[in-house]
Each structure stands twice: as C-alpha cells, then as structure tokens.
Amino acid sequence: MMRDTVNDLVAFVTVARERSFTKAAAQLGTSQPALSRTMRRLEEQLGVRLLTRSTRSVSPTEAGERLISAIAPHFEGIEAGLADLSELSGKPVGTLRITSVEHASATILAPAVSRLLLDYPEVRVEINNDYGLVDIVEQRYDAGIRLGEQVAKDMIGMRIGPDFRQAVVGSPAYFERRPKPITPHDLTTHIGINLRLPTSGGLWSWPFAKAGQEIKVRAEGHVVCNTVPLMLDFAIAGIGLAYLPEDVVESHIAQGRLIRVLDEWCPTLTGYHLYYPSRRQPKPAFRLLLDLLRSGV
Incomplete structure (x- = not known):
C-alpha cells in the first residue's frame, strides 16, 4: 500500500477515536483544514463516506466503523512492537494515557508518575481526571483508576490504595x-456543595451506612462543582456542607476551620484500583508504572 494511504489511514483512526478534528490535528501535528482535506481525499479514494461531520462533533459512519475494526488492531500491534524495542535500549519511550479521579491522582498516581519521569525522561504521561465512567478501550487510555466496585469485570484490576x-x-x-444534622435524613434541610457526575448528568447522592442500614441522600444547594479543592474551598467559606475524603479535610478539622458531622454514618469505601484491558499487551513504560504503584512509591 502507498505510504500516503497509510498516513491517511492513521489520520482517520485518530479522528475517529478523538471524535474531533481539532484534537486529532493537535495529536498529529497538523492543521485542522489540512486534516479535513486528508479525510476527504481518503473518502474519495475508497469511494465511501467514513465520517459523519457536524458543527460540534465528528463520528464514524457504518463504513468507518468497519474500517476501524479492520485496521486499528494492526496499528496497535505496530505501536506495541515499537514500544517493546525500547526495552532493548533500556530507555522506555512513548505516551501513557490514564483516566483517573483527582483524589487518586493527587494521593497515589502523581508520586508514582513523578518517580517514573525522573528515571525515564523519554516517557510522557497524560492524566485526565474525570468522575464519569470511561470506556478506556474506545477512548484509547492505557489504564483507568476508580474505586474497586467501579472496575468492570472484564478488566485486569490491581489495588493501588487502601x-x-x-x-x-x-x-x-x-x-x-x-443546627448540626443528627442523621442523614436531616440533610434535606441543609445546603449541600454538590458534585455532578458526567456519565449520568445528575448530582452525586451521598452514601451513608450504619448498623446494616444503607441510604443515599443529596442536600440541595447553590453550588455544583467538579473538583475536590473547589468543594473544600466553598465548605471552608461557610457556603454549605461538603462530603469529601477524610484525608482531604482532617487537617482543616484539626485547625478548627471545619467541623465534622455524621461521623458514625460515613462508610468505608473500597480503595482505588488501577485497571486495564486484559487483551492489550502493556507498554514497557506502563509495566514500570505498575511496579512503582505496587511498591507504594
């Protein structure tokens, strides 16, 4: 196959995965107009429409999906083969893409990634904090980090935190x-600082448990956030109540900036797990990161 066609196919797979000409162009190091021309040329050459374009998004047509299914595994194999060669030089290279949540990123992932990058500066790491449930295969992530009960059964999972x-x-x-709430039911009369869940579009309902009784409650409020530090700031400012990881607030409680309530109702959550597809061969750099996370660096 001609070299130009191979390059065009790589560009097509990138556009299809990113669902965006802008993001794909940035990855490929080209301009959006040039990438659009490349896609039109490929479609004319193959005689079928591969992409459905709108003002806000782009997605593969049925023909495009069939082409992705046929060629994407081969490109992945090439990428994996090139990455494996890095082991021979002793210098792992390439980019690791990880979807996580900011609490896990700050407390567990960042220290391990920092150690990896200090030892192997040729590696690049992209971390995307997102409270939604992400299809890491479709969105081309090497791994995800979520609470244990959120990990899909068809993934390889590894506990990385308590x-x-x-x-x-x-x-x-x-x-x-x-007044301070005595039971979670009292929260219905309080102001909550809420977290929006991207997957459902709704607000997170706070889970509570005591003596075998489990309930979920959401305190209505004036503020909806998507980051822990912002929720913490609003709580300290007196805007409302926040439901946050214990380690995030303990120093503020000790210094009198925050008061804890409903302590006996707050359950223990399963620790963070890193997960990745069982059928994908991990990159050398990813295997190094796994070792660092196992060792608790």
Whole structure:
C-alpha cells in the first residue's frame, strides 16, 4: 500500500477515536483544514463516506466503523512492537494515557508518575481526571483508576490504595446558622456543595451506612462543582456542607476551620484500583508504572 494511504489511514483512526478534528490535528501535528482535506481525499479514494461531520462533533459512519475494526488492531500491534524495542535500549519511550479521579491522582498516581519521569525522561504521561465512567478501550487510555466496585469485570484490576472513609464537613460559621444534622435524613434541610457526575448528568447522592442500614441522600444547594479543592474551598467559606475524603479535610478539622458531622454514618469505601484491558499487551513504560504503584512509591 502507498505510504500516503497509510498516513491517511492513521489520520482517520485518530479522528475517529478523538471524535474531533481539532484534537486529532493537535495529536498529529497538523492543521485542522489540512486534516479535513486528508479525510476527504481518503473518502474519495475508497469511494465511501467514513465520517459523519457536524458543527460540534465528528463520528464514524457504518463504513468507518468497519474500517476501524479492520485496521486499528494492526496499528496497535505496530505501536506495541515499537514500544517493546525500547526495552532493548533500556530507555522506555512513548505516551501513557490514564483516566483517573483527582483524589487518586493527587494521593497515589502523581508520586508514582513523578518517580517514573525522573528515571525515564523519554516517557510522557497524560492524566485526565474525570468522575464519569470511561470506556478506556474506545477512548484509547492505557489504564483507568476508580474505586474497586467501579472496575468492570472484564478488566485486569490491581489495588493501588487502601480503603478510606468520607467525611461530611461544614464551617463553624455555617453551623452558627444551622443546627448540626443528627442523621442523614436531616440533610434535606441543609445546603449541600454538590458534585455532578458526567456519565449520568445528575448530582452525586451521598452514601451513608450504619448498623446494616444503607441510604443515599443529596442536600440541595447553590453550588455544583467538579473538583475536590473547589468543594473544600466553598465548605471552608461557610457556603454549605461538603462530603469529601477524610484525608482531604482532617487537617482543616484539626485547625478548627471545619467541623465534622455524621461521623458514625460515613462508610468505608473500597480503595482505588488501577485497571486495564486484559487483551492489550502493556507498554514497557506502563509495566514500570505498575511496579512503582505496587511498591507504594
């Protein structure tokens, strides 16, 4: 096959995976108009439409999906083969893409990645914090990090962190205006600082458990966030109650900036697990990261 056609096919697979000409162009190091011309040329050469374009997104047609299924595994094999060669030089290279949640990234992933990059500066790591449930195969991630119960059964999973508890907290100023809740049901009369879940589009309902009783409650509020530090800032400012990992708030509780409530109702959550597809051969750099995470670096 002609070299230009191979390059065009690589460009097509990138556009299809990213669902965006802008993102694909950035990955390929070209301009969006040039990439659009490349796709039109490939479609004319093959005689079929491969992509459905709109003003906001791009997606593969049925013919495009069939082409991806046929050629993508071969490109993945080439990428894996090139990555394996790096072991012979003793210098792992390439990019690792990981979807995580910011609490796990800050407390577990960042220290391991920092050690990896110090030892192997040719490696690049892209971390995308997202509270939604992500299809790591479709979106071309090497791995994901979520709570243990969120890991799909067809994935290889590895625990990378201990179980931990959540905490409901509010500022002293907030509790000067409202009484402390005694049970989770009391939260319906309180102001909550909420987290939106991208997968469902709804707000996260706070889980509680005590003496075999499990309930989920959401305190309505004026603020919806998608980052832990922002929720923490609003709680300290007295805007409302926040439901955050225990280690995030313990220093603020000790210093009197926050007050913890409903302690006996806050359950222990299964620790973070790293997961990746069982049928994909891990890259050398990814195997090094696995070793660092196992060792608790």
